Amino acid sequence: MATSFQGTTTKCTACDKTVxxxxxxxxxxxxxxxxxxxxxxxxxxxxxxxxxxxxGVLYCRPHFDQLFKRTGSLDKSFEGTPKVVKPEKSVENEG
Ligand SMILES: [Zn+2]
Ligand SMILES: [Zn+2]
Incomplete structure (x- = not known):
């Protein structure tokens, strides 16, 4: 089973399969x-x-608005999840 593609193969951002x-x-x-x-x-x-x-994750406008803009925080948009996801690097420029 040898299949060769010409040129570059592009992967879908959503499902990671060839597009x-x-x-x-x-x-x-x-x-x-x-x-x-x-x-x-x-x-x-x-x-x-x-x-x-x-x-890289897609949302329709209403849901993007609902999930991100309205609360202004990604964490707050998912209520009921106790864990807090923080970025690896700490940003302390503003306080
Ligand atoms: Zn896909
Ligand atoms: Zn939606």
Missing amino acids: YLVDKLTADNRVYHKACFRCHHCKGTLKLANYNSFE
Whole structure:
């Protein structure tokens, strides 16, 4: 089973599988399958005109707003989870 592809193989940001040209959708300098270009929260199909992304994860505008902007904090948006995820590097520029 030897299959060789010509040129570069591109991986989908969402599912990490190879994206072929016919299925390719580029947003925010990241590549997705057209089928993978949907809201992580409600699985609703997104358009280039109305998507939002956070660290490569896609959200529709209402959910992005709901999850990030309204609370202003990623941690607060997921109530009921006691664990607090902090970045590896500590940022203490502002206080
Ligand atoms: Zn994909
Ligand atoms: Zn959504």
